[in-house]
Amino acid sequence: MSSQIPVKQIDPNPDAANNNNKPETVELYASRKKIYVKEVKGLFQRLRFFSLWGLMGMYFLFCWITVNGQPLIHFDLPAREFHLFGVTFFPQDFFLLSGMLIIAAFGLFFITTLFGRVWCGYTCPQTVWTFIFMWVEERIEGSRNKRMKLDKAPHSAEKLVKKSLKHTAWLTIALATGLTFVGYFYPIRELAIDLIAFDANGWAYFWVIFFTAATYLNAGWMREQVCLYMCPYARFQSVMFDADTRVVSYDPNRGEPRGGRKKSASKDDLGLGDCIDCGLCVQVCPTGIDIRDGLQYECIGCALCIDACDSVMDKMDYPRGLIRYTTENELEGMTSKLMRPRTFGYGAALGLMIGAIVFTLTTRVSAELDVLRDRGALFNYNGRGMVENSYTLKVSNLSEIPQTYRVSVSGLETLTLTSRTDVSVASGEHLSLPAVVEVDPEKMTDSNNTITFRLQSLTDATVTVETESRFVGPRD
Ligand code: SF4
Ligand code: SF4
Incomplete structure (x- = not known):
């Protein structure tokens, strides 16, 4: 993996007349060179197309879908309730949400040891939105060459129209993204109306503007800079790689020595490998790197260079796969193992966490009963x-629907609950219920007794909770 500090080139033999013993300066800051990504078609781009548009569709749709009257995904902060796929989580379920985040982390580590940065290339939100923004840019400004020409061209009506159209489209997508994001915290159907009527919470305006600006800047302007300089995952993902991790790689044994040639020319006669040095793999790379230089931290594993190179190989009648998903061991002629100690480790941790969360979720009782004397x-x-x-x-109703509960008590002969026994509790409500319990003193054998309160749902017969408490009477 290479990582270089770009430096200003220094003349190794400076002219004595110009030198004047002035200290040499080294420029550690390299200004950004705009990357013009060439659009490419191929198998991996089709996979990305479905993955990226699919994820985008889910993001924009999920906040509108309701299940049993509850939103599919909604983080109701004022009510301290999280609705996720038909399950409502309350603050006491925080450990479950933490467990799910740990599962997501171990899932990411597991996949990374096997297939490198597939998360970055196919599912990361930065990739998704950059992909959409670049798709829009290509539709409005045209191909890579046309975009380069347009940027170099002097100001004109055509340039103004195209640039305005592009930025309007970007801002529209960014605004929709910001509105949708806030819609996961604020009922989405009310949000748009409240915003237009200036009736929404001030924070709603702030977050919509914030996420609109963040999306526009990240996906429209910063793009690969986010992956290269801001994303922490890019920095530490290499520790999960080993010689058996399957990543996008150039095969130098097959490709070198590289060089241009006519299709009709024999590469063997010319003493060349399969790489015709066309540079297409660099032109399509969204981070602007040359995969032929080896594995680099800038590579987000998008496989655009595979599709580009395969199209070149097809034209040359060479076998595909000069750039392909492969492992370091396979490139060196050895066999690769899919499961290694580290994949077993991550897989076992992932399996254990999933088992624990599934067990907790399936045995989770949707009611709570606390008893205070x-x-x-x-x-x-x-x-x-x-x-x-x-x-x-x-009495806490942790289910997604309103429930009617019946309270009873047991543990002593003649023990009777004399206060209200049936109570209706809304979903997510925590209700305080005064309770009075009496016992015939003749039947008390001890002054301090264990009794059990039982909460039985009349709405869902499977929901029963029992809590122990003390019943105190006179000493003998
Ligand atoms: S080298 Fe560039 S195009 Fe190829 S997978 Fe990496 S980021 Fe994508
Ligand atoms: S696209 Fe393939 S043939 Fe062209 S320069 Fe890249 S590796 Fe070589």
Whole structure:
């Protein structure tokens, strides 16, 4: 993997007359060279097309879909509820969300050890939006050569129209992106109306503008700079690579020595390899690198260079795959192993985490019952001569629908709940319910007894929660 500090070229034999013993300066900052990416077609671009447009479609659609009256994905911060694919998570489920993030991280590590940066090339939001913005740019300004010519051309009406159209289209996509993002936190159907009527929360305006600007700048202007200089994953993903990781690579054994030739010429007679040095793989690269220089941290694994080179190989009647997904071991003539200790390690950690989360989710009870004893009095006698204890029951409905619960109590002979037993609780509501329990003092064998409160849903018979508490009476 190469990483160079670009330096200003220094004349190794400076002219003595011009030297004057002035200190030499080395420029550590290289200004950005705009990359004009050439559009290419091929198998991997078709895969990316479906993956990137599919992900984009999901992003724009999911906030509009509702399941059982609840949004498919909605982060309701004021109510402290997260709705994810029909399951509602509350603050007490935070460990489940953390577990899901850990699964996502281990999933990424696992895939990276096997196939390198497929996440970056096919699914990363930066790649998705840059791909869409570049697609729009190509439709409005034309091919790579036309775009280069347009940028160099003096100001004209045509240039103004094309540039205005492009930036308007970019801003429209960016605004839709910002609105949709905020729509995952603010009911999307109300958001647009509230924004237009200037009735929305001030933060809603702020975040819509923020995400619109971030999308426009990241996907329209910064593009590969985000991958090269801002993305932390680009920096540490190489530690997950080994000689068996399948990445986009140029085969120097087949390609070198490179050189131009006519299609009719015999490469063997010319003493050349398969690379015709056409530079197409560099022209299509969104990060502007030459894959023939070997594995580089700038490579996002988009496989555009594979499709470009395959098209050249087809034209030359050479076999495809001069640039292909392969491993370092295979390039050196050895065989590669799919499963290695590190893939087993990541795979095992991933499997364990998925198992733990699935078990927790499937055994998760959608109700909670907390019992607090009344601290005012240990006990008292009521008008019927019974010993009474008072409690506050905290009933939480953690399901996606309203529930009616029945509360009962057991653990002592003649133990009776004399307060309200049935209660309706809205989804996500935490309700405080005063409870009074009485016992015939003749039946009490001890002054301090364990009793059990039971919460049974009348809406869903499978939901039952039990919580123990104490019942205190007089000493013998
Ligand atoms: S070298 Fe460039 S075109 Fe090829 S996979 Fe890497 S980023 Fe994509
Ligand atoms: S596209 Fe293929 S043939 Fe052309 S320069 Fe790149 S590696 Fe060589």
